[in-house]
Amino acid sequence: xxxxxxxxxxxxxxxxxxxxxxxxxxxxxxxxxxxxxxxxxxxxxxxxxxxxxxxxxxxxxxxxxxxxxxxxxxxxxxxxxxxxxxxxxxxxxxxxxxxxxxxxxxxxxxxxxxxxxxxxxxxxxxxxxxxxxxxxxxxxxxxxxxxxxxxxxxxxxxxxxxxxxxxxxxxxxxxxxxxxxxxxxxxxxxxxxxxxxxxxxxxxxxxxxxxxxxxxxxxxxxxxxxxxxxxxxxxxxxxxxxxxxxxxxxxxxxxxxxxxxxxxxxxxxxxxxxxxxxxxxxxxxxxxxxxxxxxxxxxxxx
Amino acid sequence: xxxxxxxxxxxxxxxxxxxxxxxxxxxxxxxxxxxxxxxxxxxxxxxxxxxxxxxxxxxxxxxxxxxxxxxxxxxxxxxxxxxxxxxxxxxxxxxxxxxxxxxxxxxxxxxxxxxxxxxxxxxxxxxxxxxxxxxxxxxxxxxxxxxxxxxxxxxxxxxxxxxxxxxxxxxxxxxxxxxxxxxxxxxxxxxxxxxxxxxxxxxxxxxxxxxxxxxxxxxxxxxxxxxxxxxxxxxxxxxxxxxxxxxxxxxxxxxxxxxxxxxxxxxxxxxxxxxxxxxxxxxxxxxxxxxxxxxxxxxxxxxxxxxxxxxxxxxxxxxxxxxxxxxxxxxxxxxxxxxxxxxxxxxxxxxxxxxxxxxxxxxxxxxxxx
Amino acid sequence: xxxxxxxxxxxxxxxxxxxxxxxxxxxxxxxxxxxxxxxxxxxxxxxxxxxxxxxxxxxxxxxxxxxxxxxxxxxxxxxxxxxxxxxxxxxxxxxxxxxxxxxxxxxxxxxxxxxxxxxxxxxxxxxxxxxxxxxxxxxxxxxxxxxxxxxxxxxxxxxxxxxxxxxxxxxxxxxxxxxxxxxxxxxxxxxxxxxxxxxxxxxxxxxxxxxxxxxxxxxxxxxxxxxxxxxxxxxxxxxxxxxxxxxxxxxxxxxxxx
Numbered sequence: 001x002x003x004x005x006x007x008x009x010x011x012x013x014x015x016x017x018x019x020x021x022x023x024x025x026x027x028x029x030x031x032x033x034x035x036x037x038x039x040x041x042x043x044x045x046x047x048x049x050x051x052x053x054x055x056x057x058x059x060x061x062x063x064x065x066x067x068x069x070x071x072x073x074x075x076x077x078x079x080x081x082x083x084x085x086x087x088x089x090x091x092x093x094x095x096x097x098x099x100x101x102x103x104x105x106x107x108x109x110x111x112x113x114x115x116x117x118x119x120x121x122x123x124x125x126x127x128x129x130x131x132x133x134x135x136x137x138x139x140x141x142x143x144x145x146x147x148x149x150x151x152x153x154x155x156x157x158x159x160x161x162x163x164x165x166x167x168x169x170x171x172x173x174x175x176x177x178x179x180x181x182x183x184x185x186x187x188x189x190x191x192x193x194x195x196x197x198x199x200x201x202x203x204x205x206x207x208x209x210x211x212x213x214x215x216x217x218x219x220x221x222x223x224x225x226x227x228x229x230x231x232x233x234x235x236x237x238x239x240x241x242x243x244x245x246x247x248x249x250x251x252x253x254x255x256x257x258x259x260x261x262x263x264x265x266x267x268x269x270x271x272x273x274x275x276x277x278x279x280x281x282x283x284x285x286x287x288x289x290x291x292x293x294x295x296x297x298x299x300x301x302x
Numbered sequence: 303x304x305x306x307x308x309x310x311x312x313x314x315x316x317x318x319x320x321x322x323x324x325x326x327x328x329x330x331x332x333x334x335x336x337x338x339x340x341x342x343x344x345x346x347x348x349x350x351x352x353x354x355x356x357x358x359x360x361x362x363x364x365x366x367x368x369x370x371x372x373x374x375x376x377x378x379x380x381x382x383x384x385x386x387x388x389x390x391x392x393x394x395x396x397x398x399x400x401x402x403x404x405x406x407x408x409x410x411x412x413x414x415x416x417x418x419x420x421x422x423x424x425x426x427x428x429x430x431x432x433x434x435x436x437x438x439x440x441x442x443x444x445x446x447x448x449x450x451x452x453x454x455x456x457x458x459x460x461x462x463x464x465x466x467x468x469x470x471x472x473x474x475x476x477x478x479x480x481x482x483x484x485x486x487x488x489x490x491x492x493x494x495x496x497x498x499x500x501x502x503x504x505x506x507x508x509x510x511x512x513x514x515x516x517x518x519x520x521x522x523x524x525x526x527x528x529x530x531x532x533x534x535x536x537x538x539x540x541x542x543x544x545x546x547x548x549x550x551x552x553x554x555x556x557x558x559x560x561x562x563x564x565x566x567x568x569x570x571x572x573x574x575x576x577x578x579x580x581x582x583x584x585x586x587x588x589x590x591x592x593x594x595x596x597x598x599x600x601x602x603x604x605x606x607x608x609x610x611x612x613x614x615x616x617x618x619x620x621x622x623x624x625x626x627x628x629x630x631x632x633x634x635x636x637x638x639x640x641x642x643x644x645x646x647x648x649x650x651x652x653x654x655x656x657x658x659x660x661x662x663x664x665x666x667x668x669x670x671x672x
Numbered sequence: 673x674x675x676x677x678x679x680x681x682x683x684x685x686x687x688x689x690x691x692x693x694x695x696x697x698x699x700x701x702x703x704x705x706x707x708x709x710x711x712x713x714x715x716x717x718x719x720x721x722x723x724x725x726x727x728x729x730x731x732x733x734x735x736x737x738x739x740x741x742x743x744x745x746x747x748x749x750x751x752x753x754x755x756x757x758x759x760x761x762x763x764x765x766x767x768x769x770x771x772x773x774x775x776x777x778x779x780x781x782x783x784x785x786x787x788x789x790x791x792x793x794x795x796x797x798x799x800x801x802x803x804x805x806x807x808x809x810x811x812x813x814x815x816x817x818x819x820x821x822x823x824x825x826x827x828x829x830x831x832x833x834x835x836x837x838x839x840x841x842x843x844x845x846x847x848x849x850x851x852x853x854x855x856x857x858x859x860x861x862x863x864x865x866x867x868x869x870x871x872x873x874x875x876x877x878x879x880x881x882x883x884x885x886x887x888x889x890x891x892x893x894x895x896x897x898x899x900x901x902x903x904x905x906x907x908x909x910x911x912x913x914x915x916x917x918x919x920x921x922x923x924x925x926x927x928x929x930x
Contacts, residue, residue, distance in 0.1 A: 017762050019841075025758025028751045028772060028812060035809040036775045039786030046789060051660075073668040080671065099688040102681035114685075116921050121692050123863075124913040125870040127890050128906040132695035134894070135702065135903075139546050142698060158485070158546075161532040175692065233781040236872070240894065243532025244491050247671035250781055257785050257877065259387035260663040261394065267789075270782050277779065354882045359892055367728070381882050382729065382892050392881040395788075398797050400882035537897040 040274070047267035057263060065268045074252070078272070081248040084163060084238075085231035088170040092227045093220065095171070096178035103179075104186045115183065122176035130237055133169050134160065137241070161243030169237040174230055178223035185219025186212075218288035225284060229277050249273060342424050342593055349375040351594035356381050356389055357405040361454075361581075363614035370601055376594040385492050385535065386410045393419060393586065402589035403598055408443035408580040409494070411450035412654040420449050421585040427596035430603030437643040438620030441580055442651035450582035451599050454555065454617040456638070457576045457649045458495060461557035462549040463542055465566040473499040473572045475549055477526040484529045488541060488550040491533035493666045494652060495577075496523070499551055502574040508650045511658035516665055523669040533670060542567050553579070554638040555617030561636055562616070569638045571649075578649035580620070612639075618646075696910060703903035720904035730905065733889035740800055740875075740885060741868040744807035749861040751808065752815025753853065759816070760823040769820070776813035783810065784877035791878065799880040806878045807868045814867065815860035822856025822924075855924045862920035866913050 047065055050058040068074070103114045121129060135141050139156035147153045159165055189212065197207040213220075235250035249269060256266025353370075359382040363369075367378040383389035386407050392399050394417060406414065414420045425431055431439075431447065444450045460470045467482055476487045476499055490496055494508070500522040501508050506515045531547050539560035541547040552560075552569070560567035583602065585595040601607055605623025612619045613628055618639055633640030655662060706717035724730055759772050775783065787806050788798075796802055830852065834844045850857070872887035879885060884892070886909075893902050 020762035021758055023758070024754045024761070025763060025768070025772075028755025028758065028816070029768075031751055031812065032772065032775055032809060035787065035790075035805060036778065036783065039790035040778070040782065042789050042793060043782070043786050073664075073671060077667075077671045095684070095688055095691070098681060098684035102685035105681060112921075116918065117689065118692070120914055120917055121696065123866050123870070123917045124696075125872070125887060125890070125906070125909050127872055127887055127894060128699070128909060129695065131890075131894050131902060131906060132699045136695055136698060140544055158531070172691070172695070175688070179688075229779055233779040235781070236891070243534065244670060245527065245530065245532060247667070252667065252671075253781055253785065255663075255667070257788060258391045259385070260660070261391050262660065262663075263785075263789060266785060270785055273779055274782055277777075356881055359896055379732070379882065380729075381732075381884060383881070384892055384895050389881065392798075395792060395798065400797075400799070400880050536895050540897050 043267045043270055046264050047271055049264050051262045051264055065264045068265060069268045069272070074269075077247055077249060077252055080246070081232050081250075084167060084170070084246070084248060085228050088167050088174070088231045089224050089228045091167065091171050092175050092178045093182075093224060096175055096223060097182055097220065100179045100183035100186055103183055115180070118179050119176050126173055127236065129173060130169050130240055133165070133172065133241060137165055137168070160241060161245060163242065163246050165241040166238050166246050166248075169241045170227075170231045170234060173234070173237065174227040177226040177230075181219045181222040181226065182216065183219075185216040189215055214291060217291055218284065221284040221287060225277070225280050228280070229273070232276070233273050342427055342596065344427075344593075346593040348594050348597055349377075351376045351591035353378045353402050353591050353594045353598060354381065354400055355379070355403045355405070355598070356383050356401045358382060358384070358581075361405065361615055361617075363610060370598060374594070374597050374601060376591070376597065378598070387492065390414070398588040399586065401586055402591050402595045404584050404586060405453060405581055406450075406584060407494075407652070408441060408450065408452070408582050409652045409654045411582045411584050412443040413659075414584060415444070415449045416654070419587055421587055421589070421592065421595075422449050423447070423451065423585065423599075424596060427593070428600045428603065430600045433603050433605055433608070433621050433623050435620050435622050435643045437647055438580070441578075443580075443653045444582070450584045451603065452580040452582050452620045453602060454611070454615065455578065455580040455620050455646065456554040456618050457571060457578055457641075457646060458490075458498060458551065458553050459557075459569055459571040459576055460549055461539065461542060461552035461560055461567060461569050463545070463564075463566055464568045466545070466548040469568070469570055470549055471570075471573050473503040473574055475572070476551055477503055477522060479529050479549070483549055485531055486547045486549070487529065488531050488534045488538045488547050489526070490538075490551045490553075491535045491670070493662045495535075495551065495553075496533070496666055496669065497662065498577055499572075500526070502572065502576060505574070508577050509653050509655065511655060511661070513661065516661060520665045520668060523665075524672045527669065527672055539563075539567070553617075554641075555615060558616035558636040558638070576649045578646055578651045580651075699903055700907045700910070703900065703907040705900060705903075708900060720900040721908070723901050724904050724908070727901065729884075729889055730886070730901075733884055733886035736800055736883050737869060737886040740804050740807060741865050743804045744811050744868045745861050745865045747804075747808045748811030748864045749815050749857060752812040752860060752864075753819050753857050755812060756816045756819035756823060756856075757849070757853075760820050761828075772816050773813050775810040776817065778810075780810075780871075780873040784874040787874065788877045797880065798878060800883050800885075802878045802880070803875045803885065806874045807864075807871060810874075811864035811867060814863050815857070818860035818863065819853055819856040822853055826852045859920040859924045862916050862923075866916045866920075870909070870913065 046057060048061055048063070050060050050062055050064075052058045099118070103111055103118070106114055136143055137159035138144070139158060139160070143159070144153075144156040148156065193211055193215070194207050197211045198204075202210065232248065233250045233253070235248065235254040238246045238248045238251055249272065253266050253269045253273075256262045256269065353376050355378060357380060362380065367380050370376070370378050381401075383392070389404055389406060390410055390413070393401070393404060393414065411420070428451070431451070434447070434452065438452050438455065439447055441447075441452065460473075460475060462470055462475075467480075470476075475483065476489060479487050489499065497516075497519055498508055500519040501510065501515075504515070504518055504522065506512075506519065510516065531541065534541070534550070538547065538550040538552060539556055540563075542550060542560045543563045554569055557567065557569040561569075583599050585592060585599075589595055602611065603621060605621055605627060608619045608621040608624035609628045612621075612624055613632065616632070616636060616639070618629075618641060619625065620643070629639060703720060704716050704718065705713055706719070707714035755772050759769050763769075783806070787802070791798060791802050831844055831848050834848045835841070839847070870887060871885075872891060875885045876888055876891070879888060890902065890905065893899065
């Protein structure tokens with residue numbers, strides 16, 4: 001029944017660790033392996049095989065899906081997606097960084113409220129938030145009506161069904177995800193470093209660009225990844241706000257799996273997104289190590 | 303433990319019975335691969351058969367499920383799919399989709415049949431089949447309505463604001479719009495109907511699999527894209543109502559929704575000709591409620607019910623009794639409801655493309671992402 | 673430490689909040705619009721809210737979503753809590769921690785297609801159950817993240833004391849460890865519930881055609897254009913999500929003070 005286990009000593013600790021790992025971590029880790037790792041590996045495997053007549057897989061090894069991915073039409077979609085996702089990320093950072101900075105400057109008791117208010121929209125249905133923009137940007141919507149009422153324009157502007165509308169929708173969807181990590185890294189800043197810069201004669205602006213910004217770069221990069229990758233993989237927003245005229249990687253992937261039923265080709269496209277994610281994270285980790293390394297030496301903090 | 307002789311012989315009998323049962327199952331499985339639904343039970347209790355139907359949103363009267371249950375006794379649940387491709391993907395994904403009756407366009411019913419996924423219908427359980435127009439009993443994708451029954455049919459054309467522009471006479475009104483219409487036209491997004499205007503404008507068949515012809519179609523569509531407001535399957539009539547667009551590619555019935563809101567919205571078939579499409583009802587082989595499914599199809603084909611459908615969805619139904627009853631009245635407000643089957647047959651009937659399917663998909667991607 | 677005043681930064685802050693909340697406000701206001709056309713205001717009315725309750729498809733969607741959300745929350749909370757304890761206490765490895773958080777970071781589209789392919793391969797028929805299984809995998813990662821953070825805040829000396837005093841591992845776990853982690857566990861559970869409630873992409877790929885969840889129903893409706901019922905539904909869902917998140921946040925804060 002109960003295994004006589006000593007309650008102290010190295011052997012006991014190791015045994016406790018083993019029991020601990022098995023009882024606690026194993027179920028979760030196994031679940032993740034079954035329902036995340038294996039499916040993704042499956043996607044990798046499928047990319048090397050062929051589509052059956054009605055969908056499904058024909059187990060004949062081929063590299064033609066990879067070759068096909070490099071055709072001009074798909075390269076066009078990739079580059080389109082990168083441009084749109086990139087623009088979205090830049091805009092989100094331009095809006096998100098000052099916001100995060102402002103929140104960090106708020107009196108402590110207001111900060112949590114401010115952060116919660118920022119994050120709240122993220123926890124709501126993302127379709128609904130996109131839908132709100134369909135209403136706003138519509139040629140009969142509030143924005144056009146108010147502009148016309150005020151007399152700035154005489155005919156409604158076609159905001160909807162343009163790449164611009166898609167970008168606005170994407171920024172709106174992922175902005176909270178930028179603000180949080182940026183805020184976290186601003187908040188962890190050692191203010192003494194900035195004061196030191198000031199004492200050494202740097203203007204506020206120089207202190208910002210030479211001290212604050214580089215030190216907060218890791219957080220900025222995380223925020224950027226949190227916007228860039230989901231934007232790439234999004235298919236709902238290009239469809240609803242782009243009028244079907246802006247085809248992004250996400251749309252292509254979705255089409256392969258749910259309409260054209262060409263799973264192998266869809267798998268190749270999905271791998272493209274995953275690879276990008278891994279590369280970006282590796283980049284972020286490398287840059288972060290360099291910067292935090294520097295920080296360690298100067299401030300002596302671990 | 304020693305077994306007594308009695309126990310042993312009981313067990314042996316059991317084993318023999320079991321193997322006979324297994325053999326019977328195997329044999330019936332062998333014989334049933336070409337299931338012709340002749341094993342339907344005429345005395346099945348329909349109230350025990352809960353029917354799940356997948357149809358386009360808004361393509362059926364709102365109280366359809368309630369009225370069917372009242373009439374036949376089988377409870378019904380209706381779910382929606384937005385495009386043929388979407389429901390096709392779900393039905394071909396393998397396993398039991400949970401759907402008994404699916405509404406799919408004719409060419410897709412043909413594909414489903416070739417994939418062995420749908421039942422061959424049993425006409426004995428659908429006596430109302432005789433109410434269909436003779437023309438609707440012999441459509442190219444399923445002559446004789448062996449595995450599908452048409453629910454609504456029609457053609458595609460241009461839906462436009464007659465108060466804003468002249469009646470378009472050619473598909474080029476969309477593909478090469480005049481100055482008035484630049485940026486104010488939309489095209490349908492789903493593959494077959496995306497290609498249709500260009501195919502007809504260039505004089506090709508809507509079912510062509512010729513790669514050279516499709517290259518020309520692709521080029522024409524890519525050239526047309528900059529002048530489009532959007533690719534839109536679902537909200538194009540409201541764009542006409544709001545004036546965002548003044549000419550859109552539309553299915554005839556859908557255009558009627560626009561006419562209902564603004565009487566200046568009219569439908570026209572370009573001179574180069576158009577298609578004949580039919581949306582059909584099919585029964586999935588995985589359905590456990592085949593009797594109720596047949597009863598449903600039969601229920602729809604009743605002239606009174608089919609007329610009620612037509613009045614609700616404003617599409618033509620291939621039911622002579624129904625159209626005779628309500629056609630004239632509806633045609634007063636919605637002229638395309640008055641099209642006769644003979645006129646409809648001038649359109650080219652859409653059929654499944656077989657191996658050329660992926661070609662169309664590829665071209666569609668190239669066009670929409672250009 | 674001199675805290676510089678917020679000063680001109682107030683402008684971007686307010687602008688951002690306006691950007692985030694004006695669309696939501698418009699939706700809510702429009703949901704009370706008596707006119708069917710969402711762009712012309714003809715008077716105040718709650719009829720679209722009552723129309724929601726009569727809509728069979730929405731009702732189905734709501735029930736389906738509830739089934740998935742509640743089930744996923746229970747499973748994800750249990751698995752995620754256990755995982756968090758295991759990772760934080762018994763594996764001191766950043767790699768294992770990253771692995772346990774990976775499902776939350778993977779793009780949802782990639783996870784969705786992977787699961788679709790996986791379920792098809794092993795012959796699992798798509799249904800609410802397959803959606804539930806999918807939601808558990810990333811829900812668990814969120815619970816893990818929250819509980820790991822909470823573990824970082826708590827003191828393990830209480831547990832050591834309990835064991836030194838002779839309590840068995842099980843007793844220590846249930847009487848000391850779990851209660852001290854409770855705020856994190858509850859917050860994690862609430863977050864998973866909200867996530868599952870609103871989740872669209874993974875559900876879209878892994879759901880059976882006859883049992884749509886609410887976000888899938890909304891997607892089908894939105895593709896057909898803007899209607900007042902969607903506005904009403906949107907406003908309601910926003911209210912629900914807001915309430916849940918704020919509660920989660922307050923629970924974490926309340927017991928911090930304790």
